[in-house]
Amino acid sequence: MYLGMTESDFPEIRRLHLFAEMGEDHFRALLRGSYVQNFPPQIELIEEGDPSDFLHVVLSGSVELFSTWNGRETSLATVRPVSTFILAATIRNAPYLMSARTLEKSRVALVPSQDVRAVFDIDAKFARAIVSELAQCYRTVIKNTKDLKLRTSLERLANYLLRQQRRANGAMEFDLTLEKRRLASFLGMTPENLSRAFKGLQAYGVRVAGNRISITDQMDLEKFAKSSPLIDDYQT
Amino acid sequence: MYLGMTESDFPEIRRLHLFAEMGEDHFRALLRGSYVQNFPPQIELIEEGDPSDFLHVVLSGSVELFSTWNGRETSLATVRPVSTFILAATIRNAPYLMSARTLEKSRVALVPSQDVRAVFDIDAKFARAIVSELAQCYRTVIKNTKDLKLRTSLERLANYLLRQQRRANGAMEFDLTLEKRRLASFLGMTPENLSRAFKGLQAYGVRVAGNRISITDQMDLEKFAKSSPLIDDYQT
DNA sequence: ATCGATGGTTGACTTTTGTCAAACTACTAA
DNA sequence: TTAGTAGTTTGACAAAAGTCAACCATCGAT
Numbered sequence: 345m346y347l348g349m350t351e352s353d354f355p356e357i358r359r360l361h362l363f364a365e366m367g368e369d370h371f372r373a374l375l376r377g378s379y380v381q382n383f384p385p386q387i388e389l390i391e392e393g394d395p396s397d398f399l400h401v402v403l404s405g406s407v408e409l410f411s412t413w414n415g416r417e418t419s420l421a422t423v424r425p426v427s428t429f430i431l432a433a434t435i436r437n438a439p440y441l442m443s444a445r446t447l448e449k450s451r452v453a454l455v456p457s458q459d460v461r462a463v464f465d466i467d468a469k470f471a472r473a474i475v476s477e478l479a480q481c482y483r484t485v486i487k488n489t490k491d492l493k494l495r496t497s498l499e500r501l502a503n504y505l506l507r508q509q510r511r512a513n514g515a516m517e518f519d520l521t522l523e524k525r526r527l528a529s530f531l532g533m534t535p536e537n538l539s540r541a542f543k544g545l546q547a548y549g550v551r552v553a554g555n556r557i558s559i560t561d562q563m564d565l566e567k568f569a570k571s572s573p574l575i576d577d578y579q580t
Numbered sequence: 581m582y583l584g585m586t587e588s589d590f591p592e593i594r595r596l597h598l599f600a601e602m603g604e605d606h607f608r609a610l611l612r613g614s615y616v617q618n619f620p621p622q623i624e625l626i627e628e629g630d631p632s633d634f635l636h637v638v639l640s641g642s643v644e645l646f647s648t649w650n651g652r653e654t655s656l657a658t659v660r661p662v663s664t665f666i667l668a669a670t671i672r673n674a675p676y677l678m679s680a681r682t683l684e685k686s687r688v689a690l691v692p693s694q695d696v697r698a699v700f701d702i703d704a705k706f707a708r709a710i711v712s713e714l715a716q717c718y719r720t721v722i723k724n725t726k727d728l729k730l731r732t733s734l735e736r737l738a739n740y741l742l743r744q745q746r747r748a749n750g751a752m753e754f755d756l757t758l759e760k761r762r763l764a765s766f767l768g769m770t771p772e773n774l775s776r777a778f779k780g781l782q783a784y785g786v787r788v789a790g791n792r793i794s795i796t797d798q799m800d801l802e803k804f805a806k807s808s809p810l811i812d813d814y815q816t
Numbered sequence: 817a818t819c820g821a822t823g824g825t826t827g828a829c830t831t832t833t834g835t836c837a838a839a840c841t842a843c844t845a846a
Numbered sequence: 847t848t849a850g851t852a853g854t855t856t857g858a859c860a861a862a863a864g865t866c867a868a869c870c871a872t873c874g875a876t
Contacts, residue, residue, distance in 0.1 A: 394812055413730040414806050420725065432715040432722075438816045441722050464711070471707045475700070478714045479668040485721040486668075486677045489656065492728055493768050494649040497863075524824065532729050534864060539825050553826095556870090570650050574628055580674045733833080760854065770834060775855050788855095790842085818876085825870070834861070841854070846847100 349380040349453065354545050356426050357401055357453060362477050366470040370463050378455040383446045390444040396433035398454040402426065407449025408526065409442040415429060419529035422447070422522060431478060447526075485574050494575075497533045501541045502569035503576055505550065505557060514561070520555045585616040592662050593689060594638060598713050602706035604760065606699050619682045624652040626680040632669035634690040638662065641686025644762065645678040658683070658758060667714060669740035670696050681763075719816075733769045737777045738805035739812055740767060741786060741793060752798070756791045800807050 354375065357363055363371055383389065390398065392411055400407075402425050402428065409421040409429060420442055423429045433440045434457040446452075451521070464471050491500055512518035520527065528538035542552045548568045549561025559565055573580060590611065593599055599607055616639065620626065625636065628647055636643075638661050645657040645665060659665045669676045670693040679770055682688075700707050727736055740763070748754035756763065764774035778788045784804045786796025795801055809816060 363586040411726050411730065411810075413726065415806060415812065416730050418726070420722070420728040420729075432718040435711055435715040436719065436816075438719070439810070441719055441726070441810055464710065465704060468701060468707070471704070471711070475671055475707070475711050475714060478711060478718060479671040482714060482718040482721065483672065483674070483677055485718065485725060486656070488637065489645050489721060489725055489728070490649065490654070492725070493654040493656075494647065494652050509769070531876060535824070536826085536865080540863095543825095548680070572649060574647075574675070574677055575649065578670075602874085672860095771854070772835080773833060776833095820875090821873090823870105823872080826868085828867090829865080831864070832862080835859080837856100837858090839854100839856075842852090844849100844851080846849085 349378060353380060353403060356403060360426055362473050364426055365473055366467050370467045374455055374459055374463055377459045378453055380451060380453045385446055385448045386530050388445045390439055390440050392443045393439050396430060396440055396457055398462050399428055399434045399457055400430060401428050401453040403451040403453055406447045407444050407450060408447050409444050411442050419526050419565060444477060490575050492532055497537060498541050498544050500531045502545060502565060503571050505570050506571055507576055517556060517558045520557060585614060589639060590638060591617060596662055598664055598709050601709055602703050606703045610691055610695055610699055613695045614689055615658055616687060616689045619688060620687050621682055621684045624679060624681045626676050628677055628679045629675050632666060632676055634669045635664055635693055635696050636666060637664050637689040639687040639689055642683045643680050644683050644687060645680050647678050655762050723811050728768055733773060734777050734780050736767045737806050738781055738801060742805050742807055743812055745795060753794045754794060756793060
């Protein structure tokens with residue numbers, strides 16, 4: 345079923361690590377079975393427990409991965425263009441472990457899981473890329489767990505801010521890319537507590553005005569945060 | 581370097597999902613570069629941050645994966661025979677994110693990471709197995725994160741006990757396989773709190789005597805724990 | 817400009833969790 | 847057997863985090 349995948353989407357997807365090195369024919373074969381859809385904000389794309397029929401690629405907008413249990417909900421990640429999500433479920437042909445919803449108007453490509461598995465078996469470069477991507481995802485989650493288990497909420501926030509600052513090329517001022525209540529959930533605390541944590545970081549040179557963060561004492565914040573590449577580096 | 585890998589170790593390793601389907605010649609090539617060592621208890625095999633030179637395979641005994649930051653330490657997993665650990669670091673050729681220490685006298689096979697990567701590129705079955713294993717590891721960590729973020733410590737303990745009970749084929753009585761302080765750390769709490777959590781579960785039909793757990797009211801415990809396959813099932 | 821809705825913040829309070837010190841237990845080694 | 851050690855438990859207390867209700871700010875629509 346072909347629903348609006350335009351040629352202009354190809355290069356963007358192709359540029360992803362996951363698809364960059366694979367054979368052109370295999371790439372086209374993958375996309376032939378795929379389709380693209382536009383979603384309004386706050387649409388649930390996936391519910392945890394569903395069978396994993398598609399590998400998803402966010403082309404524009406943003407998607408939140410979250411999970412619920414016993415009436416509680418927690419935010420696990422935010423996916424921004426251009427990247428894939430729920431690769432592991434696709435590979436294992438197992439039910440999704442996380443739900444996904446659009447945060448804003450988003451364009452998402454859906455690649456049939458069975459095609460991904462089929463091409464994996466015939467394209468070594470693609471196989472290599474998938475393994476590499478999965479290993480990276482795994483390591484990211486491990487870092488996340490260490491962050492959660494080894495740090496207090498104040499330390500988690502401090503380190504989060506320093507990571508965001510790095511994403512903003514080290515600027516002294518930058519905007520939060522997440523709603524605060526989602527940030528709170530991602531960091532494993534309540535919105536009320538996040539509010540208090542921001543106030544607690546004032547003592548270490550952090551100013552907050554709405555979504556705008558100012559680091560007024562870089563040294564002090566870094567000294568408090570004690571960032572470690574084995575937790576806070578997303579590259580390695 | 582060949583240090584005591586005996587032919588008798590081969591079949592056990594071969595039986596692992598990871599190595600079960602690969603070509604015999606490739607399997608032998610992998611093991612040719614490997615060696616086996618016996619370690620006493622409490623030996624640190626790996627320190628987080630080290631370069632990932634070897635894929636490790638626990639042949640006997642048990643190994644704890646843990647991490648430290650700022651003087652704190654947390655237990656992330658226990659590896660029991662026969663299984664591998666730190667596959668992701670091996671694949672990405674990136675530094676280990678976790679430290680590893682033997683809990684008891686243990687026999688560990690060390691397979692050079694570069695050999696793993698080399699064989700991955702020429703053996704499609706092995707590649708498939710690695711991806712499958714990595715995807716499973718990833719999903720396990722995600723489940724763990726959900727457990728940590730969505731549940732209170734009492735709920736985490738209740739679900740842990742039910743999982744252990746299932747491992748014991750549903751017996752009403754079974755032994756903890758972990759020291760309590762390690763269990764506490766794994767579940768994200770202090771030993772003191774674990775003690776109190778056990779007392780808290782008395783109300784739901786849990787009896788504790790040393791390492792021995794008795795489930796005296798299965799229904800009640802299950803009703804409290806609200807286990808979910810999307811968190812507590814290690815298979816899917 | 818006003819209203820309403822949503823998200824954010826604040827304060828008072830409760831619950832949960834961690835900390836510290838002491839007591840207790842099981843196990844090991846002399 | 848006994849002493850010593852490491853692990854566990856307990857109680858008193860402190861700190862951290864969650865809850866609830868009220869209030870404030872922002873934004874969009876009428």
